[in-house]
Amino acid sequence: MKKAVYINGIAAISPQHTFETAEFLPDPINYDDNYLLVLDADYKKYINPVQIRRMSRILKISYTCAKNCMQDAAITSLDAIITGTGYGCIDDTEKFLLSMLHQNEQMLNPTAFMQSTHNSVSGIIALNMKSNAYNYTYVHRGLSFESSMIDAMIHIQEGKKNILIGGFEENSKNHFEVTNKISFWKKNHIPSLALLEDKNIGTIAGEGANFFVLSADKTPNTYASVLDVSMLYKPKSYEEVAATIQLLLDKNNIAAADIDVYVSGLNGDSTMDSIYYEVADKLIPAASLLYFKHLCGEYYTAASFGLWVASMILKRQEIPAILQVHKQEKKQIKYILLHNHYRNINHGFYLLKHE
């Protein structure tokens, strides 16, 4: 991308202490049931009492996160609002679906249907912020957030100034049980913080909302710049993944040895993780290898939590021990490669730079 893209504001509501805290991942919380939920924020600080009663949990989480993110970036107007989500508002979708099936399609309440739409979150952000700007929602599985990032970066190339983007997903018990049947999740309960110690198939289910303000201009609050983002669909081999990363580096005139930190989407699924270890060993052995899904769980847009982690590392120039698989000592953390994949079908790559 020709014009620089800066991350000027960030916010994360996650299963960890990430929201409204000055610290970077203090007191990591362990979960024992393979099912992680976010720590509730004080939503009424951000949403008026009349509206809050009608809003679903994911709408409250996402809207609160978006608003806090704009406060962090100290901006009040936006040139675009873009969200990414795999399942959208799954709780309201299930609620409407179940009453429809149980009540034989009669006497249904419209609220759950209205809020079940995948673009409810981007819609309510626009509505509450009175923003007439471009408003999109990407719903492409493990590339939902990456699609949002690329769209936002194109907006900056087109001359726009400030773009709000977010990835969100909510966990639901029914959805967890149903997807458990096709081995998405680990059969045995494991402590989430020991995620990589379990060598069986499946991972742990998570959720969260992670928002960012991407801007054309650097500010004192800038966390990092985004040099590039690319996506890869159904790679046939490690070589294809490595070639995509190499192309991303070449396009941006960066050598593999320049990468200081590799933030990976390792999720403890023995059938899914080997690709990250191969990248770490063969392509960027000089980089520290980090992971984050023991903190947020797996979900379609978990890469947005990875971007939050990477942004914090670049701004603060520190790597909390809880993120480390193995650490290489560096004087400065200049470049980060964030790589996440969803079931080895959707790969997303982010090249980030310290500012």
Add this chain to the structure above:
Amino acid sequence: MHSKVFITGKGVISSIGKNAEENYQSLIHKKHGLKYTQLLNTFHKEVFPVCEIDMTNEELIALLGIENPVGYTRTALLGMIAVKEALEDAGIEWKNNTLEKKYKTALINSTTVGGMRHTEEVYLDLLKPDIQSESESYIDTHDLGECTERIADYFGVHSYVTTISTACSSSANSIMLGMRLIQQGIVDRAICGGTDSLSKFTINGFNTLMILDKEHCRPFDNTRVGLNLGEGAGYIILESERIVNHEHKKPTCYVSGFANTNDAFHQTASSPEGDGAYMAMDQALAYAHLKPSDISYINVHGTATPNNDLSEGRAIERLFGTTETPKFSSTKPFTGHTLAACGGIEAVYAMLAIEHQVIFPSLNFKDKMEELTIQPTTDIIENYKVDHVLSNSFGFGGNNSTVIISKVV
């Protein structure tokens, strides 16, 4: 000036035809697709008429020649049929993984229903702890991106695969993204559009909002009470000027303008003055460097809900005036409201209007709305000079999209 992007192919399947030619014949012969459902087992099947494609999934699978049909949703199948026609129309080879041999291609799909049509059939089974093998193949087909990947795999698209869901403006937005990706040089060409199948979920959802009509819908009519749902898919192929010149293609149309805005008025309703709609049309005209008077025909969103038509009508009057307003009509009475697919289907209709120099009628219109001066075209107008067609698609979440399709001269 922005670099020019051409439309080199189109494909459509709807209740009025399984390809562009059949759709065109139905449009000019005023043959609508509305009837009671034959395929969907809903409590409302004899209450609300729908625009259903009269082919079973097995027939759609046979039409596509799919050998192992496990896990193909109706939404994916409809999308595949329309994409296939669009690729063939554009002269793009795709068999034996040749689609991206020369040019980087994006598939930008859109949908609102995705796998829900199947989820709602098997969901109660899936909630039982014991595994039901038959139902299990539809667990991972529920989300909206799954149908896109089925389409991508069938035709061999891998460079850029994504899905947009902004309710009823989804496929108009997929066209806009295709334009921007090509202009930025991220891809050379893009398959843009959307697909949605009928489902109990959407019929019941729109019914709870009390915006379904038990009669034939009547866009822009004073007595309108709501919409009829439909199913279908529509796609166009966008290609850069470089490809068009290099391959000596002779496209008939190009996308000259587009805009997406948000009404920021209500979660599911449009503002009474149509502010979002006005801004979308105004910005699309500005992008295209066109004046309102340059527009030959507006294919309105025109769902026939009291709220949409008032909002859209007022926005049109504000922007185009009440005396020299371009011809306008809604094709929803033919196809029903196909949700995420309507922007793609209506982009194909805009091309048909340009290629045949014809204006399609708005069916079922009798009485002018008391709040408006303007009224839709009710008869087919042939030999009409159609140079620029403005196509509107509006959706829940305040989403307003306008795409302008123009004749290549």
